[in-house]
Amino acid sequence: MRETPTVKKGDVVLSMRHIAKYFPGVKALDDVQLDLRAGEVHALMGENGAGKSTLIKVMTGVYERTSGTVTLHGQDINPKTPQEAQDLGISTVYQEVNLCPNLSVAENVYIGRQPMRFGQIDWHRMNADAVKLLESLDIHVDVTKTLDSYSVSVQQMIAIARAVDMSAGVLILDEPTSSLDSNEVAQLFAIIRHLRDQNMAILFVTHFMDQVYAISDRITVLRNGRYIGEYLAKDLPELDLVTKMIGQKFVDANTQAHRPSKDYSTVRFVRMEDISKRGLVHDFSMAVRAGEVLGLAGLLGSGRTEVAELLFGVTHFDDGVIYVGNDEVKRMNPRKALADQLGYCSEDRKVSGIVGDLSIRENIMLSLQAKKGLRRIPLKKQQEVAQKYIDLLDIKTPSMEKKIGDLSGGNQQKVLLARWLATDPKLLILDEPTRGIDINTKREIENLIVKLSRQGMAIIFISSEYEEMVRTCDRIIVLRDRHAVGELTDNQISQDNIMKVIAGGVAQ
Amino acid sequence: MLAKLRIKNTALAAAVGIFAILFIAGSVMYPNFLSLRVLLNLLINNAYMIVLAGGVCFTILTGGIDLSIGAVVAMTSMIAASLLRSGMNAYLVIAICLLTGVVFGTVQGLLIQYFGLHPWIVTLAGMFFARGACYLISVEAIPIKNQAFYNISQFKLYLGPGRFISLNVIVALVFLALCLYLAKFTKFGRTTYALGGNRQSALLMGLPVARTKILVYTFSGFSATLSGLMFTLYTLSGYGLNANGAEMDAIAACVIGGVSLYGGIGSLFGPFIGVLVAGVIRTMVDFQGTLSSWWTKIFVGTLMLFCIVLQAVIVEREKARKADAQQKKRKKKEPAPAELAEAKS
Incomplete structure (x- = not known):
């Protein structure tokens, strides 16, 4: 020294x-x-x-x-x-x-x-x-x-x-x-x-x-x-x-306000068992059922996004097994995930989501096209699909041929959602879908998540805003230091409890 | 100093092995192959290439490349021949040529560093420029008749009756020693390696990244003109088509000698060995007599592929070995949360 x-x-x-x-x-x-x-x-x-x-x-x-x-x-x-x-x-x-x-x-x-x-x-x-x-x-x-x-x-x-x-x-x-x-x-x-x-x-x-x-x-x-x-x-x-x-005092009482009724099936669509990836995730297990919204909560860096990426095959796990339906998957990759009807709406839409120079229609078609392979989907069909989701998600744009880069953040997020919905996924992973968008669009997206799950889609929802997790999730797994440290169900789901578990306590 | 150089680089060791095998094979196949003269001729014929490869090696070590060097060799021969024809003093011509190389290389380095251009593009442009400049001077070959220059070219150091090396060989060996010294014992050399290893880290560690990046191209330009002068001494003429594709031979020599094109890895001894390997193949083709000289290219190409695959395999194995070792180490230890909890209380 x-x-x-x-x-x-x-x-x-x-x-x-x-x-x-x-x-x-x-x-x-x-x-x-x-x-x-x-x-x-x-x-x-x-x-x-x-x-x-x-x-x-x-x-x-x-x-x-x-x-x-x-x-x-x-x-x-x-x-x-x-x-x-x-x-x-x-x-x-x-x-x-x-x-x-x-x-x-x-x-x-x-x-x-x-x-x-x-x-x-x-x-x-x-x-x-x-x-x-x-x-x-x-x-x-x-x-x-x-x-x-x-x-x-x-x-x-x-x-x-x-x-x-x-x-x-x-x-x-x-x-x-x-x-x-x-x-x-x-x-x-x-x-x-x-x-x-x-x-x-x-x-x-x-x-x-x-x-x-x-x-x-x-x-x-x-x-x-x-x-x-x-x-x-x-x-x-x-x-x-x-x-x-x-910076929240979490005594919010209306925790149950928008929670969907729990009529999801007992069929576990995707299971992760003891998934580990050195330095990212340690011994993580979970199962998500059709019609269920599963939340992954935790501070940034706790392993939430990493779990999503492992599931979708963006990164490859070292240990453990993933089951999709009844099939054991030893090595997942995004193409296979897509074929298995998984969708992943990634965290940072600017970096890994939208293609700014392509039109809204083209952005919506990307995943579907990837799934369909090399044969081009006819323009007419493309327009149909794009229009369907623009209407369904209420994407505010004068034309589907507008560059996506010109849209507001909220509308870009909707286009991303549309892209995955167009592939008709059985499981949709949403990583921070509401970050940086206005409060109205947030609510719209929350409602959409609930609606989709009621139609039988399994959804994994990741967010830093516990309030919206509490509103939308049927079940929440809390991660901390790359481990799952707790699972909240039914009445346990509250911001208070999420924070308690994150801080190392036990939910009440 | 050479004794200190441990061969840590497996690919380099493999290249040395390949050289030995080829030389032995040649000796078995052809009578008269195993002789001091063949070995000395190998050096004499390839002296300019040793210098060329040594120079470009520094740019490769930073993760860059210099494609202009072959053309610079030709340009140097043209400049030297035309200046000598006009009656200029031979030593002055040599000095001017070397200066040209320094300027040429530095300009390329400045463009690469300050405009953030890819070395490939800049030096490709440099290659076209230098090649074009040759024909600007003359479209025909210019013979050299200058007496002083001729005398220099005829210098021979006798090692025994009828066994000698030319001045070029001495220059090449001195140059090799210089390269080894620069790489190992100067801050410039070490920064070159650091740059190739991780440029961002080199910056954050406060190393003179910009200066070093420019200097490697300066050095490469200098060696290219030095090599060009040696080539001119060897052929005693200037011609725009000289050393066509020599840059690729030089880069190939580096790769065969275990220098990674990704930068940061490789010894300056590598290009030297690489040149000798290619040279031995050429000698064997000559001895065979019935083979066309294109066989040299095919052999060198195959060999280079072999070297690259070998490097890749070694790197993969090494990775796997390390991963295994770490896994084992981890399994041995107790899980640590206990330690953390202890510290907490």
Whole structure:
């Protein structure tokens, strides 16, 4: 570690005051505070879009702040590039390992600042230094081996070693655990504790509740770009933390208002049994029946979307079995899923859903065409189908030949739905179908979901808005840390209970 | 220094093995094949290619490519021949040629870096440009009659009676040593590997990504003109059709020598071995006498395919092996939530 002003445990090392960051039309951060203290692990918590990453990017010079002050060891700083922040001694370890897999461990630690001797790289000293540094962090590896000979967790530790070596007492860990399994997380935590005991000020960002409480001393909560508060971890129960992150007092009484009658059949259309995928989902089982709306709830990163992608074959599971009807599926892929009458309306419609330059009609026809194979569906038939769904879903457009990119978000979402409905699926997976669309369209989509299920379709519904899950779902499986941690049925279905289960409690 | 170079690269080891097998096969099949002279001729005939392949190897290591080098060889021969014909001093001509290569390469590098253009496109344009420039100078071959230049070309280092190497071989071997040194012992070299390994990481680790990316094309341009000069010394003439397709031979040499076209992996020793492998095949075709020279291309093509498949197989095996090892490791350990819970309380 390089020379730093001497600090005592508990001294504020890095302080961010009244930080604001505006993007055109958006206040990403508004009057946010953050104090990192020596010898403490500080967790930064908030839902997706709460401003965690923006705050870190301001701190590390990726973004320039609009207003506010940042002080490091009492000095005002204003890094404008990551390099500048690094030079000031603010080191960051990112979610993805940002090292080079083809270089040796030692080189990854020292590249860019290799020890030189007679104008050439002193490999001998570099290797020796690397061994010393890594041993001091209790990491035992062969430093001359290439980085890719080690697992992601070891790579992540090496990234931390590099960061620590360049740091002036501040270490930022931006979701370093998101691709690690629990053993590996434990190893990583041992190192973090070790660094904490050496009076490092550590900022830790994660989606995992367990991990927050396992490692952090203090918690700062952000919500919608605003500062909610700073708390000692031991004084903030998990349920309170979730409440603060989500910002809802969940005493909503009309939980049963729009729930469909439960007249679904007993035939389980799709079953997943003990499905695991390293780093994504662990031992997940579920069954969904025809005519049922099954909700998958959980915080972002809990494994909801991953389950959907495994089911539809976007990613392939390592272990477990999927049954579609009575058929066992060893390896799912989207074409097969389509043939089995599964539909998947993906989370981010811009990235993986709509084809912006094609017309509404063409977008609606995509999946049906894919299912039908190479023979082109006649235009007349296409127009019929498109018109049917434009009417059914009340898609507001002057013409079916308009580019989908020109529609509003809500109408784009409807077109996506239409695309899948056109394939006549028996199971439809909807991942955040209502994100970013207006309240009326939301209600329309909720109603449609209920209606479709009553017509005998099985639906898997994923949403971050528990309110709408409560309104539409017959059954909710709650995920947390890539596991299913609870299942809510009948009267148990309420926002309150979802949150309790997420926070590690038991539903009432 | 060479002793320090452990052959970690399996594909490179395979290339060395292939070279040995081919050489032994040649020795068994043809009398007189196994001789110092054949080996020395191999170096003499391929010296310019060793330099060409070494230069382009750096661009490949960053994940890029330089397609212009073959044309630059021809352009260099034309520039040198025409300047010599006009009576310019031979040493000055050499200096001018090398400078041309540096400028040519740097411009390509700048275009690639600052306009975000794909190296393939930029250097393809560079290839057309250089080839066109040859015919701008002259559509016919220009013989070289300059005495000083002739003298340089006739320099021989005798290793025994009737056994010698030309200046080109010495230059090629010095150049090889330079490449090995650059790659292993300079920050430039290591950044080249880092760039090929993961460009985003290289940026985030604060490495001089832009500079390195430009410099590899500068170096490639420089080596192409150096190679062009060697080629000119070898043929003693300039001609626009010289070294036609040499860029592909150079790239093939890199691939055979275990340099990954994805970047980041491979030793600078690889292109050298790759050139020798192709050279041995050519020698064998010559010895056979009845085969057309196209057989060389067919052999080299087959070999290259073999090398690529070999690389792919090795990479896959390695992956599988690692996955297995990790699986085993995980199964041994106790599940960890207990540890987490403990820490929590």
